[in-house]
Amino acid sequence: MQTALEFQPLRLPEHVQRLRAEVRAFIRSEIDAGTFDPDSPEEDWSVHKQFAKKVAQRGWIGMTWPRQYGGQERSFLDRFVVNEEMMASNAPNTVYFTADRQSGPTLIKYASERIKSEVLPKIIAGEACFCIGMSEPDSGSDLFAAKCKATRTDGGWKINGSKIWTTNAHRADYMIGLFRTSSPTDKNRRHGLTSFLVDMKAPGITCNLIDQMSGVRDFNEVVFDNVFIPDDQLIGEVDGAWKQATTELAYERSGPERFLETFAVLRKLVEIAGSKPDARMTEAIGGLVAELHALRRMSVSVAGMLEAGREPVSEAAIVKDLGTLWEQDLPQRVRRATAHLPIDAASYGGFEQVLQFNTRIAPKLTIQGGTTEILRGVIARGLGLR
Structure with missing residues (x-):
C-alpha cells in the first residue's frame, strides 16, 4: 500500500534542452511554411498524416522503445x-500521439512477439493511429463496471457492446480495448477484464x-456487433487486465497534454x-x-519516475486532476484579466477567436483520461484512505 506521494525535484539535463531547441526550430519552420496555425486546431486529416511522417523521419516517435x-x-x-x-x-500530432504515449508501451510490456514485431514499426513510421476503448455508456470512467463483453468462440472471441x-x-487503425471476459468476484471487482488489440x-x-x-469531431461511441477478435490479438492475461490498464493510465494521465490543451489563450494574453x-x-x-510552472514540475517528476521504471499511478492521477481543472478554468481567468485592456481591433480579434474556441473545448477536459471523481478515488486508494 502506498502511504505517501512523491514528486521529487528534477531538472532537465543539458542534452534534453538541446533537443528542445531542435524541436522548437522544426515547429517554427512548419508554422512558417503554413503547415498549421498554432492558434487554430488543424482538422484536415491529410495534414496530420503528413506531419506524422515528418516527425517520424526525425526519430521522434517511439523514442523510448527498444531498438529491435x-x-x-x-x-x-x-x-x-x-x-x-x-x-x-x-x-x-493526432495520428501518432496516443500510440506513442500509451499504446506502444502497453504492447511492449504485454503483447505477443508477433504483435510487437508487426505493429510497433508502423507506429514509429507514423503509419498507425490508435484509440483507447475503456469508458462505457453506463459506467463512464468506472472501469470495474465495464460490460462490453468478449465471449470465447472458435479461434478467438466475439465482442458485443459499446x-x-x-x-x-x-x-x-487499432484500438486497445478493455472487455468483460468473466464476472467479477465478491472479493475482487478487478477480476474478469481482458485487453485485446x-x-x-x-x-x-x-x-x-x-x-x-x-x-x-473527435469523440465517438464505438459499437461492437459480433466483432471477431483472433486469439493472437490477446494482450496480457485473460481476466487479468486490470494491472496493465492502470499501467497504461499512468502514461496517459501525467504528460504536458494534461495542462497545455488551452495554453493558446495564455500565449495570446501575453501577446496582447x-x-x-x-x-x-x-x-x-x-x-x-x-x-x-508548478504543474509542469510535477509532470516532469512523473516522467522521471517512468524513466526509472516505476508506475506512479497516484502521482499521475494528481497531475491529471489538477492539470485539467487548471486548463479548464484558464479561458475564463484570461477573459477576466483582459477586462481593463483597451480593445485594439487587429490584435484583439485574433485573441477573441482563440478564447472562444478554448472556452468551448474546456468542458470536455475533465472527462477525457478519467473524470475528476474517479481520479480522486485513485488518489485516495494510493494513500490508503479507501
Missing part, C-alpha cells in the same frame, strides 16, 4: 520535451461521432498585454505562469 522494433531507447525526458513543444504549439468518449476511433476495420464495428459545441503590461496585468500573468 525501431525505437531509440532514449529517455522519457527526451520524449517529454518533444511532447511539450508539440502541445504548446498546437501541432497536428465504448464511449473514444477519441479518434473513426480514424484509428482490435483492428478498427474489422466487420461489425460502427463509430458514431459525438458532436461537441467546439465544432471539433504587450512588453510593458500594467501592475494588474503583470500580477494576473505572473500568477497563471507560476501555477503552470
